[in-house]
Amino acid sequence: MGMLLLASGAAGAGGDGSTDRPPQGASGSVASARPDQASGDLYLTAGTLLSERLGSGQSVLLCQDGVELVVGDRRLASERAVVWVVAGTLAGEKSTPSNQIQVYLAGRVSDQHLKDKSDPSLVVTVLEQGKTSVVKTDLAGAIFLTARKKDQPGDLRSRPLYQEAAAGFLQAGLSPLPAPEPSAKPARREPNEPTAGYTITISPVSSVMPRIQTSVEQGEEIITHMGRSHLTWQEPNDRSNRVNVIELEADCLVVWRTEADPNAKGVSPDGDRKTGVSAVYVSGDVLLTQGERTIRADEMYYDLRNRRALARNVVLKSYDAVRNIPIYVWAKQLRQVGENTFEADDVVLTSSEFWTPQLSLEAAKIRIIDNRKSEGSEVLPSDSDFDVVLRDVQFKVGNTPVLDLPKVHSDRQRPELPIRSVRMGHDTTYGTSVETRWWLSRLLGLREPEGTDGSVSVDYYGQRGLGGGVDLRYERENYFGSILGYIIEDNGEDRLSRTRKDVDVPQDTRGRFRFQHRQFLPYNWQVTAEASYLSDENFLEQFYRSEFNVGKEQETLLYLKRIQDNWGLSFLGKTRINDFVDQVEELPTAEYHLTGQSLFDDRLTFYSDNQISRYRYRYDPDNTMSNPDDYFTFTGTRNELDMPLSAGSFKVVPFVAGTFGYEDGTGFVSTLDDGVVESQDAIAIGEGGVRMSMQPFWCVYPDVESRLWDLHQLRHTIQPSATAVSYIESNEVAEQRDTVDLGISQRWQTKRGPLGSRRTVDWLRWDVDFVWIANSSGEIAGPDHFLWSEPFIPLVNRDGRVIAPLDRRTTGMFGPRQNYVSTETILRLTDTTSILGDAYFDMQTGVMEQLDLGFSRLVWPSLTYYVGSRYLREVDNTLGEHGSTALTFAATYTLDPRYTVVLAEQYDFDYGANIRTDVTLIRKYHRTNLALTFSADDSLDEQRIVLSLWPEGIPELAIGMRRYMELGASDVYY
Structure with missing residues (x-):
């Protein structure tokens, strides 16, 4: 900020x-x-x-x-x-x-x-x-x-x-904006236009005074300093209003001046200012510093007027803030041939300062053009601002060449080399695997447009087959989206879970295609288009497990929406193209929402949600619950009127609402307990209630001091809140549960940190919710929560993966079904130690439904660990699932600067089985990391050993299984 x-x-x-x-x-x-x-x-x-x-x-x-x-x-x-x-x-x-x-x-x-x-x-x-x-x-x-x-x-x-x-x-009849007056900025010169000369400051480095000789040749004064000296001058930056401060240090130096100074009295310990300097030559352990960039050389000549330079036996050190690694460039000869153009011969590029780096890039010649227009306009320079051309390139591991290329043209982020990454590994599901990613633009011989990132995948799996695909992502000012396609000739078997192993694939040729696009239109309109095709129902779960578990639904739709001020209007058309999934088609759906509309000068607030849809339930042909897939119409409207009030420190919002729903298909047939009764096409629900909150009140204890608990003063803050709502309905199929929620949020705050710069932190946070409902369910249910101050069960569930008869009552997604008390707490004992927990107690049956406890500790500088326990009450859901009492342990321990061990273990006592075990040994070399991982995943009944190698700061060159390893996680270990 x-x-x-x-x-x-x-x-x-x-x-x-x-x-x-x-x-x-x-x-x-x-x-x-x-x-x-x-x-x-x-x-x-x-x-x-x-x-x-x-x-x-x-x-x-x-x-x-x-x-x-x-x-x-x-x-x-x-x-x-x-x-x-x-x-x-x-x-x-x-x-x-x-x-x-x-x-x-x-x-x-x-x-x-x-x-x-x-x-x-x-x-x-x-x-x-x-x-x-x-x-x-x-x-x-x-x-x-x-x-x-x-x-x-x-x-x-x-x-x-x-x-x-x-x-x-x-x-508005006000004064117009004036035209800017000319400022006192220095005139911008042409790139090759020489300057009149610079003022430099020369100072001795030690108490030994340099030997100075002065001569005049062809109207130029030549000053020679024999002895280590320090030079400083400022060079205007034509790309911005700033100046570049350049420092130069060497054993000997020669200065050329365009005009002689008759008042010069020689150098003093405080430094000597020389004006009109046009060129500088230095030799002997040369050190040039400009910002974070340093250059060491045997000798260097710098033409200040024309901004040209020549240096021999150069070592340039810089820092890549994006990758968080140093950059070293060794060159036999380095030349500045233009204001923003540099050339070098016999170049070695590496992130290691060793004479023989583990990984390096060598080139016979290199040419760099810095195209940045304005420094300071960005926090970090854009990668595309640098144009780099290398010739006769070798990639080396130690002294061994592994790849020769005649030419590499790079903008530093996207090199001309077409390959993007390589991953190799072996496991019981895929066998020996080689996964490669290639730059799409390089393969096509095209320049990649701005805001576009495209890659081609070519993979080989020993037990599956050969696969490949395209992943293209793009983002511009008015639109963004992605295209993903993948196909594989699969000769193996799917392993989806512990109980679903060795599943035959329905066809040898498998794959997917997904297209997503969003376009921003004038007048706050936006349109979203999406298409998703899968070859079979198990492909996504097998090859894209993370997306299957937590990603969005695979849909084919067209969505038009406008949101302006406090209202929104949308139109949705959605159809099914994967006939093996259960899905709800909407052809079409129209919605209008009005939120927080002020009435009578904020005395009342109005909310309105309206929907009309043409639905069709589409079932998997093998689904035994298949019903006729005829179209039917659903329409619903809910309108709420609030009256915000203030009573002292309380904020009270009484509200009333009315809901009307109509469906001409099967109608509304389910009761609260999932009983089936006579169908009703039209229903009405009335509701009234109140929402209350209180401004926080607190008490300060200034005398609290504890070095053991790291407490310096204490403030206790309490903020209560309450919600109560009651319903009336036209028929039992529209019945809702009357609900009362009482919440208390508490904070104990203290100050931590060094004297003079202490900060306020939450030492203890404790939140409690008490919920009472009418018509509670007699069935044993899992922990439901009162969310978003709204226990209302909607008339229709829009989730296309859950369709009738699971369309609204039995999901437990829309409010509590039993009386309960829940709590969450976190205690920060110190800045390195925390205890956290949460609990859910069923007051109706007097049973603890859920209990989680965790302890996190950092033992500086070598150990970090976490120990936690998770308890879930057993629920009979006819799926063969039990409750769960799981113990989780994870630790990272640095044995010494070279070796680190990472351990993660999770065991379920109710099942009497291990959930997952991961053990990793990391060997840290200079700028390179080698890791050996053993993993046993009992949820898939799978074991694997992975050998990984990744250069520090260059994950693109890593070797390892991309499915099972976070390549950027090396920062966690150090």
């Missing part, structure tokens, strides 16, 4: 954060003073902030990604804004610093009065209700700006938002 403070005079002197004040106008520059002036401060919050100084005490700010403006008694908000600040003074008995402010707000504009009394100094002109407004005020206080991202990109006049604001100010 960036903090930017603009202030006038002493008004902002006490502000926190970094300061950036707009230029102050000359004293008395304001022609007249306004009698009404806001004496408070102005607070402006924005997601993205662009700023420019216009001269004469003026600044303009472009705010995007959400804007909030608070001044005096008003809070205004919008999607984007332009702020024009004119700094000056007000005339009067005493000159009072002031800021004249004009603000243009656009997109979802809201205006809220924080107090009953209005501020006459603040004038708000509404240009278009809810869309555009203009604010004008004179401010004697400070201006506080907060932004997640800020920048000074230069001239903002070409921005559409700036031009839109200029027109808005004119429409």
Whole structure:
């Protein structure tokens, strides 16, 4: 979070954060003073902030990604804004610093009065209700700006938002935005235009004074220093308003000057300033430093005027902040042939400082072009800003070449080398496996468009067969999406679980295709298109297990949606193309939602949810529950009216709601206990209730001090809340459960950290929920929770994977079925030790349904471990599943700087079986990691041994099974 403070005079002197004040106008520059002036401060919050100084005490700010403006008694908000600040003074008995402010707000504009009394100094002109407004005020206080991202990109006049604001100010009858005055920036020179010379500072490194010789040749003064010296000069950066500070140190140096200094008295311990310097030659243990980049060389010549350089036997050290590794470049000769162009001969590129690196890239020649346009516009430079060409390239492991290429053209992230990654391994399901990924653009010989990432997979599995596919992802300003396709000639058998092993595949040729696309349209419309094809019902579970377990449903649909202000309108069409799955088709569904609509000046709040659908239940042909798959119509509407009230420290919201549903298919036939009764096509439900919350109240214990528990003062905070709702219905098929929920949230906070910079942390957090319901279920059920302050069971379940008769009552997804009390807690004993737990107690049967406990500990610097227990009550669900009492243990232990052991174990005592065991031994070499993993997964009845090798910071070159290993997890171990 960036903090930017603009202030006038002493008004902002006490502000926190970094300061950036707009230029102050000359004293008395304001022609007249306004009698009404806001004496408070102005607070402006924005997601993205662009700023420019216009001269004469003026600044303009472009705010995007959400804007909030608070001044005096008003809070205004919008999607984007332009702020024009004119700094000056007000005339009067005493000159009072002031800021004249004009603000243009656009997109979802809201205006809220924080107090009953209005501020006459603040004038708000509404240009278009809810869309555009203009604010004008004179401010004697400070201006506080907060932004997640800020920048000074230069001239903002070409921005559409700036031009839109200029027109808005004119429409409101205010002063127009001025044209920026010429600033005192140095003129931009052509790339090959020589400069007039530089001023450098020369200082001796030690107490031994260098020997100095001076001569004049052809009008140039040549100064020679014999003895180790330190040079410093500043070089203007034509790509930004900054300067580059360059430091150079060497045993001997020669300086060429375009003009002689008759007053020069030689060098002193404090340094000697030389002006008009055009070139520098240094030799003997040369060290050049520029920011985080350092260059060592035997000798170097630097033409300061033309920005050309030549160095011999060079070692360049830099740092890749993206990959978090150092970069070393060794070169026999390094040349700067242009302002942003570099060439080198006999180059070695590696991340190791050793003379013989474990992994390296060698090239006979290299050419680098730095295309960055503006430093400071990004936190990190874009990878595509560097264009690199290497010739006669060798990839080496130690001194052994493993790959020769005549030419490699790279933008640092996407090299010309077409291969992207290689994974190898062996297990009982796939056999010996080789998985490769290749750059799609390189294979096609095309330049990859911006925002596109495409790869081709070519895999071989010893027990399955040969497979391949394409994975393409793209994202631009107005759309994003992905295309995924994979096909394999499968000669093996599926292993899906402990009880589903050696499952025959339905066909040898298997695969999938998935297309997802979202397009943002004008007027807040967006369209989503999706298509998903699977060859058979087990392919996704076998080859994409993670997506099968936690990914979204495989659907084919077209979805059109518009969300504006507090309302939304959508249209959905969904059909089934995989005939082996149970799915709900919607052809089509239309919905309209209105949320939080204020009525009668916020005295009432209205909510409305409306839906009309044309459904069809599609079943797997082998499903014995198959019903006729005729289309039927469903429509439903729920409308709620709230009345927010405040009673002291309590906030109380009584509400009433009505629901109507109609279905012309099988109708509504299920009771709360899943009993089947006479079908009803139309039903109605009425409900009334109250939601209450209380402002937190607390007690501070300033005398609490404990070194053992790391406590320094203590504050106890309590916040209760309550919800009660009751229903009436037209028929028992629409019956709901009356519910009362009482919640208490508690925090015990303390201060931790070194003296002078202590921070507030939650020492203990304890949340408790008590829930009572009417018509509770007599069946033994798992732990259900009261979620989102809404126990209402919807009239239809939109989840296409759960269809009739499991469409609404028996899923337990929509509210509690029994009286219960639940609790969650976490105790942070220290910054390295925590205890956490949760419990669910069934008050109706007096049985603990769920109990989880965990202990986490970091023993600096070598050990991290976790011990936890999970208990689930046994539920008879006719699926042969039992309860569960599982013990989990995980630890990472650094034996020494070279070896680390990682252990994970989970055992279920109720089943009397091991769930999973993983043991990994990691050997850390210099910039390279080698790991041996043994894994036993009893859920699949599978064991495997994996040997993995990955260079530090370069996961693309890793060798190992991508299905079973987190290649980027090396950072966890160190």
